[in-house]
Amino acid sequence: MAQKWEDTAFKAPMARARGLGSVHSGLHHWMHQKITALANIPLVLWGVWSAMTLAATGADLYTIRGFFAQPVNAILMVLFLGSVFYHMALGLQVVIEDYVHCEKAKPLMLIGVKLLSLVLFVAAAFSVLKLSI
Amino acid sequence: MSLSSRPLSPHLQIWKWSMNMALSIFHRASGVALSVGSLMLVWMLVAAANGSESYACFRDFATSIFGQICLFGWTGALFFHLCSGTRHLLMDTGRLLTIPQAEKAGVIIFVVAASLTLGVWGCVKFFY
Numbered sequence: 673m674a675q676k677w678e679d680t681a682f683k684a685p686m687a688r689a690r691g692l693g694s695v696h697s698g699l700h701h702w703m704h705q706k707i708t709a710l711a712n713i714p715l716v717l718w719g720v721w722s723a724m725t726l727a728a729t730g731a732d733l734y735t736i737r738g739f740f741a742q743p744v745n746a747i748l749m750v751l752f753l754g755s756v757f758y759h760m761a762l763g764l765q766v767v768i769e770d771y772v773h774c775e776k777a778k779p780l781m782l783i784g785v786k787l788l789s790l791v792l793f794v795a796a797a798f799s800v801l802k803l804s805i
Numbered sequence: 806m807s808l809s810s811r812p813l814s815p816h817l818q819i820w821k822w823s824m825n826m827a828l829s830i831f832h833r834a835s836g837v838a839l840s841v842g843s844l845m846l847v848w849m850l851v852a853a854a855n856g857s858e859s860y861a862c863f864r865d866f867a868t869s870i871f872g873q874i875c876l877f878g879w880t881g882a883l884f885f886h887l888c889s890g891t892r893h894l895l896m897d898t899g900r901l902l903t904i905p906q907a908e909k910a911g912v913i914i915f916v917v918a919a920s921l922t923l924g925v926w927g928c929v930k931f932f933y
């Protein structure tokens with residue numbers, strides 16, 4: 673397969689640049705990594721505190737349901753999940769870009785990470801909603 | 806140019822360990838570890854939503870020796886990543902960029918992360 677930086681007869685010059693940086697998509701990614709990192713700080717502290725209080729009471733299903741029955745907790749948990757899984761998708765993307773050099777596996781893994789993060793978020797967030805009502 | 810003939814940068818074992826390097830590597834390693842560990846959180850929530858049988862299965866795992874080791878490791882990675890991530894955010898504002906500051910920040914990050922991890926587990930084990 674022709675590499676991104678190789679020229680072929682039908683390739684427009686733009687194809688040499690797109691997806692390889694310097695087309696301003698990096699800044700967007702970077703900003704979102706940082707914004708979710710910032711949001712993660714209070715959310716993680718709340719999450720650890722909540723996990724501690726739940727664990728200290730034995731973390732049985734009854735306690736968990738009672739916890740999420742309070743709207744504040746359900747809302748914060750969904751926000752936590754959204755911020756963390758978006759942050760995770762962005763972070764793992766960079767790790768894959770850095771270490772995976774196989775031109776076939778790389779795009780598949782990048783797509784896989786995005787989809788997996790979305791699936792995990794939806795499954796977890798839906799579960800919180802179900803527990804909360 | 807084919808992939809295999811592209812130049813390689815010197816690999817890990819060439820470099821002498823420094824605090825800067827340790828922080829960078831551990832930030833990435835903890836980020837990946839947290840990603841794997843997040844599966845356990847999702848498992849807990851889905852199992853709880855699914856009913857008492859599924860939840861009991863999760864709870865058996867979480868309270869087993871192996872489950873507790875996973876959770877302990879996850880807590881440690883979380884606090885390290887949290888502290889180290891805060892350093893990243895401060896560096897983005899132009900602070901803490903010199904080598905002596907990195908050395909100092911590194912010690913603070915390791916000590917604070919370890920203390921928080923042990924503190925949280927100490928509290929939970931004490932009260933439960």
Ligand code: HEM
Nearest residue numbers: 709712713716760763764766833836837839840890891893
């Ligand atoms: C469960 C929660 C979290 C997960 C799963 C997670 C995951 C990740 C991953 C996979 C990376 C990529 C590592 C790399 O590129 O080397 C990353 C980077 C980062 N994380 Fe997190 N993280 C979490 C929580 C946090 C928190 C609480 C903060 C708070 C400050 C934070 C701050 C950062 C920052 C600033 C970066 C970017 C580092 C850079 O610019 O190279 N993360 N995270």
